[in-house]
Amino acid sequence: MPRPPFKKRLMRDVFRCISLLNAPVYLWPYFSREAGAEYGVGFFRKAHLLWSMFRNRFRIVTASGFLDHVVMVTEILKIPRDVKGVVVECGSYQGGSMVNFSLVCAMVGRELHVFDSFAGLPEPSEAEKLHKVLSIRNISTFQKGDWCGTIEVVTENIRRYGSLSVCRFHQGYFDQTLPQFREPVVFVFCDVDLRTSLEPCVENLWPLLQDHRMLFTHEAHHMEIAGLFFEPEWWQSRNLEKTPPGLVGGGSGIGLYVSDKGRFQSALGFAVKNLQVTDLASSGPEAAPWPVVVRPILTREEHFDNSGTLDGPPSVTVSAASSNT
Ligand SMILES: C[S@@+](CC[C@H](N)C(=O)[O-])C[C@H]1O[C@@H](n2cnc3c(N)ncnc32)[C@H](O)[C@@H]1O
Numbered sequence: 001m002p003r004p005p006f007k008k009r010l011m012r013d014v015f016r017c018i019s020l021l022n023a024p025v026y027l028w029p030y031f032s033r034e035a036g037a038e039y040g041v042g043f044f045r046k047a048h049l050l051w052s053m054f055r056n057r058f059r060i061v062t063a064s065g066f067l068d069h070v071v072m073v074t075e076i077l078k079i080p081r082d083v084k085g086v087v088v089e090c091g092s093y094q095g096g097s098m099v100n101f102s103l104v105c106a107m108v109g110r111e112l113h114v115f116d117s118f119a120g121l122p123e124p125s126e127a128e129k130l131h132k133v134l135s136i137r138n139i140s141t142f143q144k145g146d147w148c149g150t151i152e153v154v155t156e157n158i159r160r161y162g163s164l165s166v167c168r169f170h171q172g173y174f175d176q177t178l179p180q181f182r183e184p185v186v187f188v189f190c191d192v193d194l195r196t197s198l199e200p201c202v203e204n205l206w207p208l209l210q211d212h213r214m215l216f217t218h219e220a221h222h223m224e225i226a227g228l229f230f231e232p233e234w235w236q237s238r239n240l241e242k243t244p245p246g247l248v249g250g251g252s253g254i255g256l257y258v259s260d261k262g263r264f265q266s267a268l269g270f271a272v273k274n275l276q277v278t279d280l281a282s283s284g285p286e287a288a289p290w291p292v293v294v295r296p297i298l299t300r301e302e303h304f305d306n307s308g309t310l311d312g313p314p315s316v317t318v319s320a321a322s323s324n325t
Pocket residue numbers: 061062063064090091092093094095096097098115116117118119120121122146147148149172173174175191192193194196197
């Protein structure tokens with residue numbers, strides 16, 4: 001890929017440094033007890049992993065960022081130990097994100113399955129040659145062969161800086177390799193650029209993904225990609241879900257990096273499999289140190305029937321004690 005001009009790279013790095021100043025916000029969940037305790041991974045091992053991830057950012061050319069990796073590794077550490085399954089990455093390029101997934105997978109005793117052509121992008125359709133990234137007023141363009149990281153380069157990078165023994169490689173275009181895959185999955189990262197590449201990933205991996213587990217995309221800020229997670233026809237026609245799961249961060253990514261447009265944004269977004277309102281309420285007190293308020297959803301008539309106010313009946317506050325019963 002052509003390198004952006006010096007001034008643009010400088011500005012990007014300045015804003016990246018500013019983003020790093022927010023590190024305490026992202027490191028709070030990373031260093032929380034919930035992340036890793038079930039695997040016996042405590043503060044010092046997590047500190048060491050963080051340092052390795054930081055150094056890997058400069059060792060391997062990567063399309064994703066350090067904070068992206070911290071957020072996703074935190075989620076892998078939080079997966080309950082008794083939930084069976086492997087971690088999957090679709091789209092590895094030179095192994096910049098894969099290397100850090102391999103390190104955390106070695107810690108938690110899970111396999112990392114990596115799917116890639118190892119020859120770059122397939123030929124994009126005319127409609128896909130250009131994606132509008134409205135949140136940062138940008139345009140992403142794609143050509144066949146972009147983002148090529150050969151299997152030799154990736155293997156060598158992981159052997160030097162990661163944990164090769166947990167990695168399983170699936171070489172080929174996704175529509176050929178993914179339909180053969182049958183393992184239960186606990187985490188998915190799709191960094192695949194094109195909607196036509198994302199579709200076989202979601203179609204084949206969503207049914208294998210365990211309930212309440214996350215599928216991340218690294219193109220959440222591309223409307224063409226975010227849209228897929230909100231299209232009932234697409235999900236229904238493939239017998240995946242009656243209601244699409246939506247995408248946290250759809251349209252602008254979750255707020256990780258400061259952009260030169262004066263906003264927090266990123267490329268990262270996620271969908272959660274089969275998460276119900278009741279699950280959110282019951283996990284509230286563990287997930288947050290404040291009480292979670294659950295308001296029943298009312299019809300318009302119920303709102304007004306209830307002593308003429310719009311507030312409805314009293315809300316239910318879920319406390320740690322009540323959720324444990
Ligand atoms: C942006 S790069 C991945 C970047 C990487 N995750 C990182 O953080 O550095 C996109 C990758 O997706 C792969 N890819 C995209 N579409 C594909 C398809 N249909 N089949 C196989 N590989 C594909 C490309 O070969 C490339 O390695």
